[in-house]
Amino acid sequence: MNILTMPLTRRQAFRAMFGLGGTVASAILPMKAIASTEEHPAHPVAPPDAVGMLYDSTICTGCKACMPACNEANGLPADTLLSGGIWDMPTGLNAQTKNIIELYQDPESDEFAFVKKQCMHCLDPACVTGCPFGSLKKVDFGAVTWNSSLCIGCRYCEVACPFEVPQFEWKALNPKIVKCEFCYDQRLKENLEPACTAACPTGAVIFGKRDALLDQAKGRIAAAPDKYYENRVYGEHEAGGTQVLYLSSVSFQKIGLPKLGNTSLGHYATKVTSVIYKWLGGPMLMAGVLGFAIRRNWNRHELERLKHEKETGFPDQL
Incomplete structure (x- = not known):
């Protein structure tokens, strides 16, 4: 499976955002969100098993x-x-x-x-199109389902749905x-x-x-x-x-x-998300590069600290 189209788990998403592989997230988000309007026709046809x-x-x-x-x-x-x-x-x-x-x-x-x-x-569904990590999906029989392992709690689905259907568990520790x-x-x-x-x-x-x-x-x-x-x-x-x-x-x-x-609401949502994620791609790519650099420098610092302790027998205070 191509890494640009594979689903991202919640843990992987948070790791990516905090610099432990930010370049992956910056690549996945724009590719996941920028879908062609041909995939979301203005007047869709119901699937045969709907x-x-x-x-x-x-x-x-x-x-x-x-x-x-x-x-x-x-x-x-x-x-x-x-x-x-x-x-x-x-x-x-x-x-x-x-x-x-x-x-x-x-x-x-x-x-x-x-x-x-x-x-x-x-x-x-606009909620499916608007979800950046694919946690909402249209499956067999045309049912729109939610996958907890892919959701990061961004609540884009709440904003996208004109029927105000998706609800967020505000009181839960893991909503x-x-x-x-x-x-x-x-x-x-x-x-x-x-x-x-x-x-x-x-x-x-x-x-x-x-x-x-x-x-x-x-x-x-x-x-x-x-x-x-x-x-x-x-x-x-x-x-x-x-x-x-x-x-x-x-x-x-x-x-x-x-x-x-x-x-189709998905047709409209595609136009909006394609613009949003297109212009977010640059800042996200920069954040990913910075995260990678920070992680690399941190690892280098840790190696130097351990080397110093081994050679001198004293902890490095820097």
Whole structure:
């Protein structure tokens, strides 16, 4: 494997930054981040094995059965801070919550709707493109997963994601990035559907192949055109397409889904990161050279000190 494209572990990254091989880091970062826009087309196509979720807000009763199911499957403790340690009561996605049901309510009318939030598993995720060490990756079934051994905690993924999904473990000594991974390791690999869709009692969120879910969503719209907002499926084209699809009776922006264009976020992110890392390449290369020189001089000093002690029997105080 070429050293310019091989993944970098967390330990190797820190060693590189502090001068123990800085030249390697200065070479890897620009090469890893500067990807061609051809690798991130403006309008990507879903992989053949892409799975997804279809969430229909008009069916959801807000029972939140999906939340404890998600916590149990992912080994996450309940967020009981606001309830005084009594029950799970998160205010949003956080380091203990990968999936949440939220309520939109218009204070001036009777309009309300529930919404389920988790990772959207974009067809071309900005978080994956923005991660300089490749700790976020799109794997089988199109699931976006996180690799702890490659993460350095830079939180670029948090900045890149327009859905504000990746969360940082601020209270942990060795913090992780927390996000929905489609229950990839826990269930998808065992040919099981994600815990949240399996637990939903009303079928408000269902699991399946993305193309089949998209057809089903359009079928629901055709059967009841007055029921759904703008007669469209959110996620079909937004941000280049996502694998989590939404139907709603109220504006998607009202239930917290951002208004996005149809161009892939990864396509945009590539243009930004290519400029950033291109211009960071010079300073990083200089830092690597200086780190190498410091290390070489330190080793030389240690050899001279040991030689002095051996010849004189006295420690070198310099």
